Amino acid sequence: MPELGKYAGAVLSSYAVSIALIVALVVVSVIQSRRAKAALNDVEKRSKRNG
Amino acid sequence: MIALLIRDLRLAVRAGGGFGLGLAFFLIVVVLVPFGVGPNSGLLSKIAPGILWVGALLACLLSLDRIFALDWEDGSLDLLATAPLPMEAIVSIKALAHWLTTGLPLVLAAPVFGLLLSLPEAGYQPLLISLLLGTPALSVIGTFGAALTVGLKRGGLLLSLLVLPLYVPTLIFGAEMARRGIEGLETTTPLMMLAGITCGAIALLPFASAAVLRVNLR
Amino acid sequence: MIALLIRDLRLAVRAGGGFGLGLAFFLIVVVLVPFGVGPNSGLLSKIAPGILWVGALLACLLSLDRIFALDWEDGSLDLLATAPLPMEAIVSIKALAHWLTTGLPLVLAAPVFGLLLSLPEAGYQPLLISLLLGTPALSVIGTFGAALTVGLKRGGLLLSLLVLPLYVPTLIFGAEMARRGIEGLETTTPLMMLAGITCGAIALLPFASAAVLRVNLR
Amino acid sequence: MGSIWEYANPRKFIATTDKLLPWVSALAVVALAGGLIWGFFFTPEDYRQGATVKIIYLHVPAALMAINAWMMMLVASLIWIVRRHHVSALAARAAAPIGATMTVIALITGAIWGQPMWGTWWEWDPRLTSFLILFLFYLGYMALWAAVEDDDTAADLTSVLCLVGSVFAILSRYAVNFWNQGLHQGASLSLDKQENVADVFYYPLLVSIAGFVLLFVALVFLRTQTEIRARRTRALLARERVS
Amino acid sequence: MELVVTDLSVARGGVPVLEGVAFTVRAGEALVLRGPNGSGKTTLLRTIAGLQPALAGHVGLEREAMAYAGHADGIKAVLSVRENLQFWADVFATGGIDPALAAFELEGLAERPAGGLSAGQKRRLGLARMVVTGRPVWVLDEPTVSLDAAAVGLFAQAVRAHLAGGGLALMATHIDLGLAEARVLDVAPFRAKAPALDDFDGAFL
């Protein structure tokens, strides 16, 4: 751990916030992608069955 | 009654509902003022509590006409009036829904917007308390104004003009309390006044609103 | 075309029309701000040009959704679209009508409201000129925003959000010009920029507005 | 290898990006982690700014991507208007939340940086102000996409908004620059120009920027796929209703 | 249960429209109002439903017994058909909405946003609302506008079920309601005559 001195709060919080935001964005994108895949699969199977 | 509250909240958060309208307007005011008066942060921090209160009040004012107008236009209000709910309950629920969708978000957003206007640090706590105490009064008074003007085709103008003077005491005590907090003066008097106005409005105005709404519906 | 203009003006001045709505809102802002920031006239006179511009802009913003929404709701817009008028003409006429009923009254009322905010004497002329030059741009840009959101049920919130950033340059140059006038600095640059924005907006935006209106009507 | 317009076919797009996605994501993770770890642990402090200089590895790449994402949306919107390729409109839609997040990161890290450097969280400095305006543009753009029901209508409207918005964004940038002149001298205490940044800061910054770019590309691929699938799902549901 | 209207005078926009209207509707009966455009049917129904005050005369039941449906259906475009109906069921505290959905064949449309319905489908939703009110007196203004023949049949069936359950119904219409058994009242004879000129009292005329 590097010595951050009196700016530790500032530096650490910017890293924390930014990484949290990026991770949130990625997680949301992945979840949405999974959901979209599942929903499409569902509908596609159903419509194949019904012709 | 709970069904009405839930429906109103649901309508507000659905696409095109009013939720966020007040907040967006608050944001607009807060962003535009520095563009107007210039970026000097000393000047900004001096007017910050006042602008925040005025912004919150305008945001409230603007969302008032949605309280009854939509239900009036599509006939729901006629139908509600014949429903087994006392008119006072309808009016109170509507005011509560308005506060939940407009007043409360404003209070929660105020600190962030305080940053943009370089609000001095000592100002946050009194500003928040004054907003939390004052916005319910704004909703209840506004509901009265909305009930007064509901039949009038696009009564928006009239509504603002009627409600404006009714809002002035709340604004004065609210902004005064935030300003005093910043300057380190005692804030008890404006606090008590604000609380008094809010309690009085909540206790009495629904009866007046219900009465005028009944008149407007016939 | 002239018939459309006359009808829009007539609708605006009839009971319940939008005429006066902008003006009233302007008045409300100007009256509330002193209550909010306190009655210190030195502070007021410093922020006066900015507040006047912000007030004018908010008044404009609020009346925008009437430009198309009413005609959309009662089906007139469908009928107009099939009428022998090019869409660009309809859009331009609507913007002109909006300016005549909102922008122009604001310009004329500004000196009076300047008094309320203790605007310094040197400020009147540059303020008036900047408003006269800038409000047409506000109307044209606003018409574009209104055309974008016309199909959306109560697109009011969206409309404000979309138009807000588009208004920023006009506001900055307008308020800056008034402020510089008060301080005795040269005002040519903001004046030229303001004139440029207005001319550009009038020349180009109607095409964009007509395009999005066509999309929205289908 | 045919013309690049082949990738405007949704099926082709999904197939290709499915192949590319693992590689791009892996590279993005490596570059991002590398740049940030290098910057955070293995760079010295600046003599003037102390440890706060480490914020640069987040702040500058995020700021760059915020602007670049908008540029990409502009190009995609133009392609939609001119050639009406659905994938391009959906890619613009997919990029907007990423750009908005980047703008938020730039704003927040900037605000945190400003506290020790300028003694204030927020200053109406031209650069910061134009970022706030950019954020508003993102918000409006996304809100418009969400508000319109019909997908093609939404694509048409948002692309016109993107075009007009770009013009006004540039205009605002000039306006803001002009506005803050003379009133606000010493506040813009940012580092000197890129050239003057010492190499110790420069190389990790480059890696970090590369990481952000790759992350952006990977996310655009993924989110565009999502949009395509969602749209096909809607179309199939509508089809069910017909039959 | 009986709706007795005696000597009722109604006004719109301050102008008397109908006067001396009197009729009785007993439980299990339906009364259809007819009359040319502008004769005052809408005004009369609104007065009886308690939405506006009468100039003179008396309506035998209070508004708590009535359910009113006018030209506007009170449908929220952003809520689904089910949500729209459920709301009214909750307000009137009458429980389930499935019978109402079934009565107007709305099951297939239940999850659709109401804004996307066709004119006739919207009207069916508006009428389904009457079923969930559970009120004994239905007051309907041109209920079958925009309905196709099949839907008119559904409507007639719903009204008959309501009447069979001891309810009563009052309707204005120009077109067929599918209710051959209903009594008809022409409002034209009740048209208000100009009041005597020198009757200058509290009513200013």
Next chain:
Amino acid sequence: MELVVTDLSVARGGVPVLEGVAFTVRAGEALVLRGPNGSGKTTLLRTIAGLQPALAGHVGLEREAMAYAGHADGIKAVLSVRENLQFWADVFATGGIDPALAAFELEGLAERPAGGLSAGQKRRLGLARMVVTGRPVWVLDEPTVSLDAAAVGLFAQAVRAHLAGGGLALMATHIDLGLAEARVLDVAPFRAKAPALDDFDGAFL
């Protein structure tokens, strides 16, 4: 003048509603569209009137030949009947409105604010607008809703006069139009079938 519609497919809310619609209406003819609620009559009329794009197919005349009247009448409540009508006469540059007022017996109401009209009177005003457009093709969606028998007669007369003058008319309705001589087209057979499944290209289906 002849309106030739060939192989037209129309959609609402992105969902195909009707497909392969084809018909011809010659000058002096009226065609009445019929079909159950939600079958797509409104959508078809809006497409033909040029208010929304067709999915496929072709409408033989451009929108400049058409005058459309939908469920909403485009009436401004605060303007008088005369002002409302005069506005449209000015927009379409067709001069006088007196024939239109006379055709729908609106002379007596001419100075009234349109907001105070009854449902049927409003509709008559909406129909009078068609006369002042001077357009050869009338496209009408449920024109006789809320009209009493006399007003339906006026409407039929106005349509006949329009046809006699070489115009043509296309109307959707569920109820009587008073036009026994008009040809009837049932839209139900044109109901859209689901498109082929794996046509997964630019249009996502």
